[in-house]
Amino acid sequence: MNEIHVLPVEYLGATIELPLTIITRGYTYQLQIEIEGKKLVFEKDDQGEYRVVDDANGAGHVNKSLVLAILSTLREL
DSSP states (O other): OOOEEEEEEEETTEEEEEEEEEEEETTEEEEEEEETTEEEEEEEOTTSOEEEEEOTTTGGGSOHHHHHHHHHHHHHO
């Protein structure tokens, strides 16, 4: 069962809280984050950096600076 967590992200001088779900996939995991009603899936690449791997539900229209702020927050965790 996947639990929903909250990811606090600093964006435009304010802290916004985004719903985050950890999805296990064998020996790895993905992070599903809901942004503006759309779900983005993040995972680590071979260098250990997070990247967006799934935006099939139209999440490509999410503000790019917000996605960069999320990536920055994930790096700090």
